[in-house]
Amino acid sequence: MSYVWGVDSAVNVTEDVYNCVLNNFGKPMFWGRYLTTVPNASEGLTQTEIRLLHNSGTKILPIYNKFTKSTGKRQGRVVAQNAVFHAKRLGIPKGTFLFANVEKEFEVDAAWILGYVEALYPSGYKPGFYNDPKTGNFRSAYCKAVSQNKLIAEQAVLWSAEPEPGVTKKAKAPTFRPSKPSCQANVWAWQYGRGATQCPVDTNLIDQRLQNELW
Template identity: 65%
Template sequence: MAYIWGVDSAQAVTKELYNCVLNHYGKPKYWGRYLTTVPNASEGLTPQEIDLLQNSGTKVMAIYNNFKEATGYRKGRVTAQNAAFHANRLKFPQGNILFANVEKFFDVDEEWIRGYVDAMYNTNYKPGFYNDPVNGPFQKAYCDALAKDNRVGTQAVLWSAEPETGVTKARKAPKFNPQKPNCKANVWGWQYGRDAEACPIDTNVINNRLYEMLW
């Protein structure tokens, strides 16, 4: 299976930032961006950015991070509904994946994960989780959710933050080898490098199945 290199950033993509990545690291086939502005965390994606990326031959990978904890079934549903609302506002097509950004320091429980997957099932989008399967409670919560509802394992796509092997140029990206939970999981993305020196981005490799679910 082919693996595809790209980046993500909390900052808005400008021509300058795009060229910085191009010149220092290589051409990103996709760019992970946050759907909303969250103070001190992320600048929200704009239609102008989407045009800039797509006109450059780079797909957009949607991330939703406007939540501070990941506990409770109802909160999981609300998070999914909010993510879908903003994706729809930005005209993301049906079938695209929306990654909930679950940081390792968040409280996470299995109910929240099931709530996110269930609510996303009723939108036109697919559920994804950016997560750290080594540090923090995500791995246990995910496997507990899977034990209660097999749809978690069939619907959700995981984007792993571990191991962090360091930022590289596109042509020197590591072989796809992300850390996975100790249960059935579609781990299709890997953020292997964080906080690049030359430009404010992280570096990733994903499989072709995930790439096809991006805009």
């Protein structure tokens, strides 16, 4: 299995930011970016960034984070619908994974995960979850959701935030060993380093299968 190196950022990708990553770490094959602006959390993806990244041969990994609670099936469906709305607004094609950003301090339950996947999948986009599989209750909620609907494990991709050996250059990236839940899961992405000092990014490795279905 081959793995691909890239970054994610809460800030907009300017030429300066892109060149900072290029010169300090290496060429990112993908860049995780948030679909909307959330005060004190993220700057929303722009058409200028999209052109810059695509012209540089870097794919976009879309993240949706305009929510702070991950409980209840209805709320999961609402988050999925909002993610789809913003993906379409930005011109992101169907078939692309849209990652719901589940922070470790969030309350999360199986119903919310079921709601997100069941609402997102028929839209033509694919469901993903950024999560911390060690701290918080995402892991147990995910496995409960899988036990209730095995399609969750087949359709969803997990982006693990653990373990965190630390930021590296592309050439020094660690072997792909993200933490995983105890049940069936497609853990195809790993944020292994957070808060680089040289540039405002985190460093990641993803499975080539996920890279193929980014934008």
